[in-house]
Amino acid sequence: MALNRSTTADKNIVDRTKAHRNSEVARAVRKTRDQLAQKSGNPVFDRELLKHHARATLNGATAIPILVMAIALAGIFIGLGVDILVWALITVSCYAALAVVARRTDRSEAQAIDAEKTRRLFLAAHVVSGLGWAYFATLHCDACQIQPLPVVKAVVLLLALSATAILAYALRGALVATFTFPVLVFAAFAIDYREPVEVLMAGLVFAALPFFMYVSTHLNQSALAFLSFRTEKDYLIAELETAKSMSDEARRRAEDANLAKSRFLASMSHELRTPLNAILGFSEVMGSEVLGPIGNATYRDYANDIHASGQHLLNLINEILDLSRIEAGRYRLHEEPLYLAETAEECCHMMELRARAKDIRIVQQFEQGLPRLFADERAVRQVALNLLSNAVKFTPTGGEIQVKVGWTAGGGQYLSVRDNGPGIPPDEIPVVLAAFGQGAIAIKSAEQGTGLGLPIVQGLVAMHGGEFDLRSKIREGTEAIAIFPRSRVMESLPAVPTAQGGRRDSRAA
Numbered sequence: 001m002a003l004n005r006s007t008t009a010d011k012n013i014v015d016r017t018k019a020h021r022n023s024e025v026a027r028a029v030r031k032t033r034d035q036l037a038q039k040s041g042n043p044v045f046d047r048e049l050l051k052h053h054a055r056a057t058l059n060g061a062t063a064i065p066i067l068v069m070a071i072a073l074a075g076i077f078i079g080l081g082v083d084i085l086v087w088a089l090i091t092v093s094c095y096a097a098l099a100v101v102a103r104r105t106d107r108s109e110a111q112a113i114d115a116e117k118t119r120r121l122f123l124a125a126h127v128v129s130g131l132g133w134a135y136f137a138t139l140h141c142d143a144c145q146i147q148p149l150p151v152v153k154a155v156v157l158l159l160a161l162s163a164t165a166i167l168a169y170a171l172r173g174a175l176v177a178t179f180t181f182p183v184l185v186f187a188a189f190a191i192d193y194r195e196p197v198e199v200l201m202a203g204l205v206f207a208a209l210p211f212f213m214y215v216s217t218h219l220n221q222s223a224l225a226f227l228s229f230r231t232e233k234d235y236l237i238a239e240l241e242t243a244k245s246m247s248d249e250a251r252r253r254a255e256d257a258n259l260a261k262s263r264f265l266a267s268m269s270h271e272l273r274t275p276l277n278a279i280l281g282f283s284e285v286m287g288s289e290v291l292g293p294i295g296n297a298t299y300r301d302y303a304n305d306i307h308a309s310g311q312h313l314l315n316l317i318n319e320i321l322d323l324s325r326i327e328a329g330r331y332r333l334h335e336e337p338l339y340l341a342e343t344a345e346e347c348c349h350m351m352e353l354r355a356r357a358k359d360i361r362i363v364q365q366f367e368q369g370l371p372r373l374f375a376d377e378r379a380v381r382q383v384a385l386n387l388l389s390n391a392v393k394f395t396p397t398g399g400e401i402q403v404k405v406g407w408t409a410g411g412g413q414y415l416s417v418r419d420n421g422p423g424i425p426p427d428e429i430p431v432v433l434a435a436f437g438q439g440a441i442a443i444k445s446a447e448q449g450t451g452l453g454l455p456i457v458q459g460l461v462a463m464h465g466g467e468f469d470l471r472s473k474i475r476e477g478t479e480a481i482a483i484f485p486r487s488r489v490m491e492s493l494p495a496v497p498t499a500q501g502g503r504r505d506s507r508a509a
Contacts, residue, residue, distance in 0.1 A: 043115050044231070045224060047115050048110065048227050049223060050105055050118050050119065050171070051105065051106065052170040052223065053122065053168060053170035054102040054103070054105035055106055056167050056170060057102035057167070057168070058099065058106060059167075060163075061099045063163075064092075065092050065095065067159075068088050068091050069088060071088070072085060072088035075087075075139075078141070079141060080139060083139055087132065087135050090135055091129075091132030091133070091136070092132075093132075094129040094130075094132045095129050097125055097128055097129070098122075098128070098129050101121055101122060101125045102122075119171065122171055123173055123177045126168070126171075126174050126178040127177045127181070130177065130179055130181055130182050131181070133178070134181050134182040134185045136156070136182070137157070137185040137186035138189060139153065140189075150186075150197070150198040150201050151197060151198075151201055153201075154186070154202075154205050157182065157183070157205050158205060158208055160179070161175070161179055161205075161208055161209065164212075165213075165216040165219075166216075169217075169219035169220050170220065170223055172217075172220055174216075175209075175212060175213055175216050176213060179209060180209070183205055183206055183209050186202060187203075187205070187206050261324065265320065265324050268317075272313075273317065276313060276314050279307075279310045283303045283304070283307035284307050286299075286300070286303035286306075287300060287303035287304040287306075316452075319452040319453070319456060322382075322456055323452055323455055323459065326459035326460065326463065331459075333376040333379060333464070334376050334377075335374055335375055335376055336375075336376075337372040337373070337374055337490055338372060338373055338377045338380065339370065339372055339373070340370065340373045340375075340380065340405050340413050340415060341366040341370055341405045343377065343381055343384060344366070344384050344405050345364060345366070346381070347381060348362050348364055348403055350385065351385070351388045351389065351392060354389075354392050355401065358392065358395070358397050359397050360392060360397070360400065360401060361399075362401045362403060363400060363401065365403070365404045365405075366404070366405045366406070367406040370405065370406070370407070370413060371489055372489075373489060374488050374489075374490050376464075379463070380460075382456065382457075383415065383457050383460050383461060383482050384417075386453040386454070387415070387453075387457060387482070388401070388403070388417055390417075390419075391417050391418075391419040391421070391478075391480075394421030394422065395419040395421045396420075396421060396422075399419065399421065400419075400420055401418070401419050402418040402419075403415075403417055404418075408483055408486075410485070411489065412466070412484050412488065412489060413484050413489060414481055414482065414483045414484070415482045416479060417479070418477060418478070418480075419477050419478055420477040421477050421478060422475065423473050423474040423475055423476055424470075424474075424478055426472075429470055432454055432470070433455060433458060433470065454480070457480070457482065461482045461484070465484075465485045465487060466482065466483045466484045466485050466488070467483045468482055469483065
């Protein structure tokens with residue numbers, strides 16, 4: 001049973017013994033779709049965002065202390081004294097703790113990160129970093145040179161809010177964790193001052209927090225979309241590589257199967273033709289009574305039947321070999337100048353006997369003065385004979401076959417064979433053009449055939465760079481047109497004077 005399955009797989013160029021690969025691909029697709037969901041609870045995206053937040057925090061690890069030191073120097077200049085230095089030390093220490101958490105996260109593998117635990121640790125570090133800004137909001141100086149001081153503090157807090165919203169957007173809630181307490185502290189101290197400007201600054205800082213939360217949220221959504229697109233690209237590439245691998249495997253198996261077929265046909269052509277030649281020879285001798293009368297008419301008829309059947313089998317073998325060579329690209333064209341009309345006329349004469357037996361008239365309509373065609377004469381003859389043979393098969397008794405040779409609109413030449421047979425339904429035209437394909441009408445009414453004639457014609461015309469067109473209508477007939485391109489048409493040579501001063505026909509050249 002296993003051998004039968006393997007043989008079927010080779011025949012269809014699909015390894016049915018490895019059907020599990022389809023389920024693997026399906027699982028990969030489902031996994032891809034699951035990971036592409038743009039939801040905050042996606043662990044893959046959460047880990048990526050945490051890594052991104054850690055890198056952003058480390059990149060800003062030097063910027064924050066520089067900003068704090070600049071503010072501290074400015075505070076000393078305006079007279080805040082030791083308080084501003086204490087604040088600077090506390091704030092830098094708090095951000096150092098945040099940097100430690102970020103460095104540990106950045107050095108960890110994404111798969112090894114516990115997303116929820118790391119997120120809580122980051123938020124706690126941000127709360128600690130916010131304590132420095134809360135302490136900054138409590139600073140007060142009656143002897144300072146700048147009045148009112150709350151305006152300066154409000155500006156500094158707004159700068160810190162905007163910077164944190166931009167740097168910490170990858171971590172949801174980081175802005176709220178860092179500045180909720182400092183904003184509340186600043187608002188409480190501003191209200192105690194009872195000054196309109198200070199109250200206005202408190203309201204401004206209080207309103208800035210939800211605004212920057214909105215900005216940070218949209219930046220976070222953009223980061224999620226970016227991760228989604230990147231993940232989709234990665235998995236599409238993976239799927240493409242998987243499909244390419246399967247395609248390469250299928251192509252390799254097809255090449256192996258084609259090689260095995262070629263070897264089989266090459267071997268069987270010799271093994272079959274040798275006994276067939278003996279069968280044809282002896283049956284012809286017996287049917288012709290070359291060595292003496294048989295004395296029994298039935299035996300003589302049997303001998304003729306054996307010869308006819310052997311000849312049909314030999315033709316079938318030749319057609320299969322021709323089609324296999326065409327499909328494998330091993331059919332070699334032996335090109336030479338020829339007149340398409342003359343070749344078609346010779347083929348019409350060869351089919352005349354079969355046509356006369358069915359009382360079919362072959363009408364020839366050839367354009368005059370056609371130049372020569374650079375093509376394989378054997379292949380062109382086979383094209384014409386196959387088309388004529390099909391036409392004779394399907395044309396009813398007393399019918400007519402029209403054979404035309406002429407110019408195409410593009411400067412090429414065509415060979416057309418038209419019959420008034422039953423025709424082919426439109427949906428069956430692709431069937432009859434396939435190897436061993438036969439339409440329903442052909443199966444019911446035609447003589448015995450192999451279904452290889454039209455595929456061979458199509459292949460031979462394609463090898464010449466031409467086109468094959470099959471047109472048919474039910475109850476009106478069928479027209480088969482073999483078109484040879486303009487590049488195959490040889491230019492007519494001018495007449496050359498002969499030795500006697502006369503002129504020689506250019507066709508003779």
